[in-house]
Amino acid sequence: MENQSNEKKSAKIDLGPEKLRTYFVRNLDKIYAAKNHLVKHLPTIAEEAHFSDLSHAIIETLEDVEKQIARMDIIYAMLDAERATGNCSGLEGLVDDAFEDIKLHGDDPELRDLSIAFYMQNIESVEMASFQVLEMAAVKLQHKQIKQLIRENYDEAKADRTLLLLITAKYLTAKK
Numbered sequence: 484m485e486n487q488s489n490e491k492k493s494a495k496i497d498l499g500p501e502k503l504r505t506y507f508v509r510n511l512d513k514i515y516a517a518k519n520h521l522v523k524h525l526p527t528i529a530e531e532a533h534f535s536d537l538s539h540a541i542i543e544t545l546e547d548v549e550k551q552i553a554r555m556d557i558i559y560a561m562l563d564a565e566r567a568t569g570n571c572s573g574l575e576g577l578v579d580d581a582f583e584d585i586k587l588h589g590d591d592p593e594l595r596d597l598s599i600a601f602y603m604q605n606i607e608s609v610e611m612a613s614f615q616v617l618e619m620a621a622v623k624l625q626h627k628q629i630k631q632l633i634r635e636n637y638d639e640a641k642a643d644r645t646l647l648l649l650i651t652a653k654y655l656t657a658k659k
Contacts, residue, residue, distance in 0.1 A: 500624070507620045508564045511555060514613045515566060517574035518552050521545075521606070524578050531585045532599055533592030536653070540646050541603065547639040554632040561629060577606050593654065600651040607644035611637055 581602035614637035
């Protein structure tokens with residue numbers, strides 16, 4: 484066992500351009516699939532929100548997601564890559580959990596909205612992390628335009644998460 488640990492390679496990974504491109508596209512596929520899943524479900528989540536500020540934030544997030552998908556379409560074209568069906572079961576699970584909490588708190592608009600805000604923030608956090616990793620890969624690919632498009636997606640996800648966090652803070656600190 485000790486001998487195996489001595490034979491491990493250093494932390495430096497040397498990916499060739501084709502391996503890195505494959506990695507990038509595969510993970511872009513995942514976030515692309517997740518974004519499309521969101522586009523299908525965010526209108527329903529917005530309708531379920533009781534308070535208008537949360538509903539408006541979800542609609543704003545939906546508009547941002549649509550812009551992010553358009554940027555990703557540009558990236559696919561720049562890489563001359565075909566979109567594959569990516570597995571986004573983790574994000575789908577978060578969306579499905581949000582629907583379960585919406586149903587659970589159907590008669591309690593405050594708890595329902597807090598549940599929606601909670602899951603929306605989690606979704607945005609996962610997206611932010613995904614875009615950060617893709618941005619690092621774009622730097623390594625030495626493709627400034629792709630890096631910039633990914634950065635714009637990250638910035639929008641971060642802004643949406645911040646807005647949802649502010650709405651949550653408003654709900655939790657409001658005096659009755």
